[in-house]
Amino acid sequence: xxxxxxxxxxxxxxxxxxxxxxxxxxxxxxxxxxxxxxxxxxxxxxxxxxxxxxxxxxxxxxxxxxxxxxxxxxxxxxxxxxxxxxxxxxxxxxxxxxxxxxxxxxxxxxxxxxxxxxxxxxxxxxxxxxxxxxxxxxxxxxxxxxxxxxxxxxxxxxxxxxxxxxxxxxxxxxxxxxxxxxxxxxxxxxxxxxxxxxxxxxxxxxxxxxxxxxxxxxxxxxxxxxxxxxxxxxxxxxxxxxxxxxxxxxxxxxxxxxxxxxxxxxxxxxxxxxxxxxxxxxxxxxxxxxxxxxxxxxxxxxxxxxxxxxxxxxxxxxxxxxxxx
Amino acid sequence: xxxxxxxxxxxxxxxxxxxxxxxxxxxxxxxxxxxxxxxxxxxxxxxxxxxxxxxxxxxxxxxxxxxxxxxxxxxxxxxxxxxxxxxxxxxxxxxxxxxxxxxxxxxxxxxxxxxxxxxxxxxxxxxxxxxxxxxxxxxxxxxxxxxxxxxxxxxxxxxxxxxxxxxxxxxxxxxxxxxxxxxxxxxxxxxxxxxxxxxxxxxxxxxxxxxxxxxxxxxxxxxxxxxxxxxxxxxxxxxxxxxxxxxxxxxxxxxxxxxxxxxxxxxxxxxxxxxxxxxxxxxxxxxxxxxxxxxxxxxxxxxxxxxxxxxxxxxxxxx
Numbered sequence: 001x002x003x004x005x006x007x008x009x010x011x012x013x014x015x016x017x018x019x020x021x022x023x024x025x026x027x028x029x030x031x032x033x034x035x036x037x038x039x040x041x042x043x044x045x046x047x048x049x050x051x052x053x054x055x056x057x058x059x060x061x062x063x064x065x066x067x068x069x070x071x072x073x074x075x076x077x078x079x080x081x082x083x084x085x086x087x088x089x090x091x092x093x094x095x096x097x098x099x100x101x102x103x104x105x106x107x108x109x110x111x112x113x114x115x116x117x118x119x120x121x122x123x124x125x126x127x128x129x130x131x132x133x134x135x136x137x138x139x140x141x142x143x144x145x146x147x148x149x150x151x152x153x154x155x156x157x158x159x160x161x162x163x164x165x166x167x168x169x170x171x172x173x174x175x176x177x178x179x180x181x182x183x184x185x186x187x188x189x190x191x192x193x194x195x196x197x198x199x200x201x202x203x204x205x206x207x208x209x210x211x212x213x214x215x216x217x218x219x220x221x222x223x224x225x226x227x228x229x230x231x232x233x234x235x236x237x238x239x240x241x242x243x244x245x246x247x248x249x250x251x252x253x254x255x256x257x258x259x260x261x262x263x264x265x266x267x268x269x270x271x272x273x274x275x276x277x278x279x280x281x282x283x284x285x286x287x288x289x290x291x292x293x294x295x296x297x298x299x300x301x302x303x304x305x306x307x308x309x310x311x312x313x314x315x316x317x318x319x320x321x322x323x324x325x
Numbered sequence: 326x327x328x329x330x331x332x333x334x335x336x337x338x339x340x341x342x343x344x345x346x347x348x349x350x351x352x353x354x355x356x357x358x359x360x361x362x363x364x365x366x367x368x369x370x371x372x373x374x375x376x377x378x379x380x381x382x383x384x385x386x387x388x389x390x391x392x393x394x395x396x397x398x399x400x401x402x403x404x405x406x407x408x409x410x411x412x413x414x415x416x417x418x419x420x421x422x423x424x425x426x427x428x429x430x431x432x433x434x435x436x437x438x439x440x441x442x443x444x445x446x447x448x449x450x451x452x453x454x455x456x457x458x459x460x461x462x463x464x465x466x467x468x469x470x471x472x473x474x475x476x477x478x479x480x481x482x483x484x485x486x487x488x489x490x491x492x493x494x495x496x497x498x499x500x501x502x503x504x505x506x507x508x509x510x511x512x513x514x515x516x517x518x519x520x521x522x523x524x525x526x527x528x529x530x531x532x533x534x535x536x537x538x539x540x541x542x543x544x545x546x547x548x549x550x551x552x553x554x555x556x557x558x559x560x561x562x563x564x565x566x567x568x569x570x571x572x573x574x575x576x577x578x579x580x581x582x583x584x585x586x587x588x589x590x591x592x593x594x595x596x597x598x599x600x601x602x603x604x605x606x607x608x609x610x611x612x613x614x615x616x617x618x619x620x621x622x623x624x625x626x627x628x629x630x631x632x633x634x635x636x637x638x639x640x641x642x643x644x
Contacts, residue, residue, distance in 0.1 A: 034462070037459065037460060037461050037462075038461050038462065040459060040461075040547055041455050041459045041460075041461035041464075042461075043547075043548070044451045044452060044454055044455035044459065044547075044551070045451070045452050045455045045467075047447065047448040047451060047452075048448035048449060048451065048452035048519075048522065049452070051444075051448060051513055051516055051517055052471065052474070052517050052519065054489065054513075055486060055489065055490075055513050055514040055516075055517050056474055056477065056482065056486075056514075056517040057470075057474065058485075058489065059482045059485035059486045059488075059489050060474070060477060060481075060482050060485070062485040062488070062489070063481070063482055063484065063485040066484060066485055066488075072488075073484060073487065073488065117379075121375075121376070121379060124372050124375065124376060125376070127372070128369060128372050128373065128376075131373075135376050135379075135380060136634070137627075137630050137634075138380040138383055138384055139379060139380065139383050140630075140633070140634060140637070141383050141384050141387070141623070141626075142383055142384075142386075143637060144572075144619070144622050144623060144626050144633075145387075145576075145618075145619050145622070146575065146576030146577075146578065146593075146594050147576060147578065148576075148578050148594045148597065148598050149594075149597065149615050149618060149619060150386075152597065152598075152601065152611060152615050153386035153387060153389065153390060153615065154386060155601070155611075156386070156389050156390060156393060156608070156612065157385075157386050157389055159608075161401070161402050162401045162402060162406060164389060167406055197382065197383070197386075200379070200383070201383065202637060205634060205637070205638060206638070209638065251476075254476050254478075257478075258478045258479075258480060260480065260578070260579055261578045261579070261594075264578070264582075264598070265598045265601060278480075279478070279480040279579070282480050282483060282484075283480065283483070283579065283582075283583075286483060286484050286487075286583075287583060292484070295484065296484055299480065299481045299482070299483065299484060300481070302478060302480060302481045303477065303478070303481035303482070306476050306477060306478055306481060307473065307476075307477075309476070310473065310475060310476040311473075313476075314472075
């Protein structure tokens, strides 16, 4: 910033402050200077701002307006203003309720499982450093494939006839196989498993980075004072990770709340809405072109939730920064 | 996932208690010291067994595709299972290339992800530079407003974005380029995320002021400073952001699903997912397509793994 100001101050010194300038001319020059700074910034900002406003900001605002309308997504279907009708119906709609319920169950289980496993594996990797690079790379592997492909791999793994999980189940426990995607509690749990499998590598690396930021001297000092391993974990590692944990939790909720890809390809919301999620509901209502008004309202509901969580994540990040400083 | 849960419980509870005892004893008795070394070794073995188990779970599903990809789908259903196909065949691949649009989807994916990445890099770096280096009225307000849209889900703006693209499609001339079922209609709404703007702003702010002052004294214009001084210095950040955006874009599904319905503009994710619907029983083709898609990415990843890992962390930590 100082770099920008420096030449300006020079200009003030040998030009603007000259007594010969009238008030009007001074104002004109100040305006010209302001115009130039705006023009210069606009040159750099306009490409991004154009795309951002046309394809993100304006649609977001338009979406709020749409949530008071019905239809109008395809040609020949007139948009009708319906006031708060969508919102009142959205609260009572049983399909949307099921979707919100499923999504919440999914978010809670998936995050609890993936965080527990990730913190556990990260502390293992932090302690046993030999070969940790290999393990990190291997654990990261599921993130390479698009969610769709990850889900399709599991489509083979959980197949009733030749999926390895059912082959194992039959040979170890006997009896018939498990319909992983065809029964109700199973289907959502299978989705949880697929998403945990996919996200685990990321969270392991995330927490490993956090663990490695715990100062070595602190650990050594505690060890000399006779603190056991568990005590050191409770008193040193956990307090260091806590601000990180809050931030991680918020962004994990934001991402997982948008569960769609694996549901769409594995179960398409079934069986009997057992894996219906909020984004699945929005997509289905919009592009089956039936009762789009409910989807408009649900979209804005999702938007509001995510904006609040985004604010929370920045607050958490700010707290972490403060602590570091 | 069901197989690993008991393993986890065992070590989590076992590790702490044995250590606090062992540490104290080891200082006094040599015998206890030997015991500790023994228990250390056991613990080490358990730790590596667990890690290996998770590695098997992580990469196993990909290997499970290999056998079905090279055999007739009917033979999958024989019992007991036949792991190595008795009659390996390339029939699935022949079908994939001759009777589906796999090649078209792959080309579209490269166009889609490549253009989105280049566009994002260009616009985000310029905007990041403006926020880091230039002073203009309303800078902080504008930055905050853009910041607020960082996490806006695709699904939350799906309908209005679809309508926007559709509406632009009705306009004269520009509508030929931006519409549903056009490349730009696919690309532009995928290049909106402000993550790169923040990354680049952070990165450019760390460059020393002296660089700019020297250039400005020499009479260089802002654009010249940007292209000749700043860009060469932020190459590492550009690579990280580029990999991140590319990986995110080619894996995306929801927007391509609604914006490219015509097979001519379909990308791999949508195309492969449609194979599942079209050929419910043709497991061989599904496996062949999935495998063929994963293998090249894996090879690239193994060469550039350091960059990849950095890029994936960039999204979460470098804000």
